Amino acid sequence: MQDQLTLYGQSFTSRLLLGTARYDSPSLLSDAICAANPAMLTVSLRRQLSGSKDSGQSFWNLLRQTQRTILPNTAGCLSAGEAIKTACMARELFQTNFIKLEVIGDEVNLQPDPFGLVEAANKLVKLGFQVLPYCTEDWVLCSRLMDAGCEVLMPWAAPIGTGQGPRNPRGLRDLRERAPKIPLIVDAGIGLPSQACQVMEWGFDGVLLNTAVSRALDPVRMAGAFAQAVKGGRSAFLAGPMIVQETAVPSTPEIGRPFASGSSRLEGLAPGLMRG
């Protein structure tokens, strides 16, 4: 059976979600999407500029051509009220109930506002939205979001756009352990494919990234690298990593080793303890 990511009942073969911002050109974005093969594309909404020849139409056409599931965000919202209104506009504009809920509590590190986030999530779920909240790894916040009806959580690895990788690995892994059923997608702060691979090895269900691809020297190649990393990390998780040992364990059988003296401590090992 194929391993799939399921979000609010919708299944995806890819576990990578890709942002569409900060590419040097639409064609570069289009090629990066092909290379990444993402489950979803994150998008946003902004005011139309008066007199502009192209008020989002070419971007809209590009999105439709990709035939990907669209995940609108509430980027830049500083209160629950703003986020709810933005989500309502996004639902009409993009014709989807999916919403990446962002309520920013600090404009320096773009950290989520936990209070506004829970308030907005509660209301949006009641309005029929399928909410994917951008949150931290804080357990109390995450449990409140689940109580609100969120069926997916998206904890950050590090502040948006930094590319620092997981700042709090222990906290992220604790969250995974305490919430083993709900899909967890690491969103924001991933800079390298190795970091994406690592969080997938920890058992996270997916990775959402933008800047790590769009600001790479070769975004298309980096998109492909992330796609492979996410797949590799997921396979490793499913394969079940070995248990880490405190001391060295020989991998080659010790029994029958030539030139061994009878006094070697390894000579006395039972055959069942041989390592292959």
Added chain:
Amino acid sequence: MSVLVNGRIHDLPEPPTLAALLVALTPQLPFAVACNGEFVQRGTYEDCRIDRGDRIDIVHPTAGG
């Protein structure tokens, strides 16, 4: 008599409804609208009366992360 559309001053249309304003502005599709910070559903533009000093936001799809 005027309204603010995306931060810029526009004449209030006749009749003073959101629908009439949008006919005058002809925003490119697709778009969504808010009046004084409140989302206005498509299909209700005729019923949405606007007054002098109202703030209208017209938004369109854009790239996002």
